[in-house]
Amino acid sequence: MVTPTPRPRDVVLLGAQRWDSTLGSVVRGLDCDGPIALITAGWRDREDEDEELRNHLACKTVNLRLYHRSDEVNARDGDLAKAHRAKQTKLRHKQDFYRIRLEHELAANHVIRQRRAPPEVLEEEEGASVAAIRALDAYHYDQCERIHQEFEEAEGLYERPVIKEHREQLAEALAGCNAVAIAGGHVAALLNRMRLFGIRELLTNQSVFAWSGGGMVVSERIVLFHDSPPQGPGASEVLGAGLGLVPGVVVLPHPRTRLRLDDRERVGLLARRFDPAQCLAFPEGAHVTYQGGELVRPSSVIRLRRDGSYAPFEADPSEGNPGDGNSGEEQPT
Amino acid sequence: MTTAIRELVAAGPSANVDEWMKGKTFPLVEGKNATLVWRGDADEVRLRHFIFGLETSQPLARIEGTNLWYLEVEIPPRSRVEYKLEVRRGETNKWIRDPLNPHRAHDPFGANSVLQGAGYTIPVWTQPDPKARAGLLEPFSIHSEAFGEDRRGHLYLPPRFRRTRQYPLLVIHDGSDYMRFAGMKTVLDNLIERLEIPPLIAVFLDSPDRLREYANDERHARFVTEELAPRLAERLPLLDTPRGRCLMGASFGGVAALSTAVRYPNYWGRLLLQSGSFAFTDIGHQNHRGPLFNPVVSFMNAFREDPKAISERVFVSCGVYESLIYENRSLVPLLDETGMQVRFVEARDGHNWENWRDRSREGLSWLFPGPLLMIYE
Known part of the structure; x- marks a missing residue:
């Protein structure tokens, strides 16, 4: 569904909240005293176990219960549920094939980097290798988006009675809230439900607070990552489009356990794959606000750089803030 | 020097x-x-x-x-x-x-x-992690018709266990030893917390006479497959597919796991075999390991004669400093030939519990890949 929609007032991206919960102070720092709509669909069947979160926010809250609503949709609209399952199956296959090709492209890049050759040849070939990876990422992103859109259009998603009914309820609930808090968890479960109910289009002028996987879902491109998994090479992969509330940023929560920041090859490659988007890592306690088209008031956010280094993210437009078009051409580093 | x-x-x-x-x-x-x-x-x-x-x-x-x-x-x-x-x-x-x-x-x-040796460190995921949510461990006793007496062990329910979800089942032979000497409860808590394996239900199973019951004993296979697993499925939300069922064991426990899977082909879709005592002979039935191994040798010789796919994925590990490395290395190509997915890992270690502890992450995360790429809490 492509309809022009008002953007939320502010979108605050935060690091994980379980051990260093800064959400409450950040919310209060924006003079937001509720009511706050909660989206905890990433917790799946634990969606309702939000007592700790509500206590932390210490204001009136309304859990939108998207996970449970989607269960009800599936129960009431069998045709839609069947079409949704078919779409998910197609997406899973696409992800598998993308992963197969991606691992080969990443392995090729690694091999090229180890080879000895005249610098200008090496630079050119390594650059071509990164371009191939970027092309593959972009292809997969487009493929996933096409599948989502075809599903939404073919099923007349937002015209179906059960969806309309829930959207009306959700719009009413949101109208009474001046902020939305989006928790992390299972990013595909969260994304699917936010898309199912067209949450992005229902947001009016609420502030949005999104942490961990929630931050990934509100960005425009979701990148799954883990540099040190127990199996496999740890290839970061595109899951598809997010809600696009914060453009130009790849959100990377849990960097201390998921990223090898001391590995310049990995850090640099990740930054170059998604350039001009900025790869921003959010340790616990980190946050940054997207306001008026810019990222402002960063705290403890880490920016991955193309040269393989990393540094505290500073809200300086010359650093290439989202939307400023400072993409730079693809240069091997 | x-x-x-x-x-x-x-x-x-x-x-x-x-x-x-x-x-x-x-x-x-x-x-x-x-x-x-x-x-x-x-x-x-x-x-x-x-x-x-x-x-x-x-x-x-x-x-x-x-x-x-x-x-x-x-x-x-x-x-x-x-x-x-x-x-x-x-x-x-x-x-x-x-x-x-x-x-x-x-x-x-x-x-x-x-x-x-230089470079060896005790893996951090084997150590208690205050940030990891703890699973619940409770003793259980179950009457076995196969044995005509009770069998005991401990049941592990993962952190944040919910009856609305379905869980894989991991049956661990020599369960108490795995808990005490390989820290397996801590390992499960940590690997689940790290999303490296999915939340699963584990049975730490003990035997009063392991050298006999684990050496290709029909009663043990029947007990585990026809009594224990179905009764657990009656009271717990278990995945009802072969890939949701795993047998794990070390040494004679590895023999118990493999021989049970052979007796019930395609029921146990995952096998984790550590330093299995897979003694065999190439000619005759005399073995140098003594009479306790006779039933193992008979079983292994028969299996080697006509190996069949009995599971989906088999993880085999063994220390290079233990004599069983010969038997384990010999087994891997046979398992491979059957079409099962097989992964074999050698370690510079011996026939001991810490070797089995240190290899458990690799084995479990391969047999039961966790959702770490998809979940960001």
């Missing part, structure tokens, strides 16, 4: 041993060389270890004019070697743990000292 001991040997009887020992950690390890050191009065001191292929007993030398004994050994990087020192005074022989070495490994027979 390590630099430190070379200096001491060169000093000879005039060596100030007290001074030399200050600030050092023992055994001394430099690259591939290690020096074991013992201090005291004795007629003879020997290293007793359990490395297959090396002399199991090697004498330490005394530096003349001192009561310091030492022995140079090769210790490849990242190795773990368990050992004791045998100290003889007159007619009295005592096997002791190395008093200078703080590293110990425990097993049902007591504890050994551990010589750690």
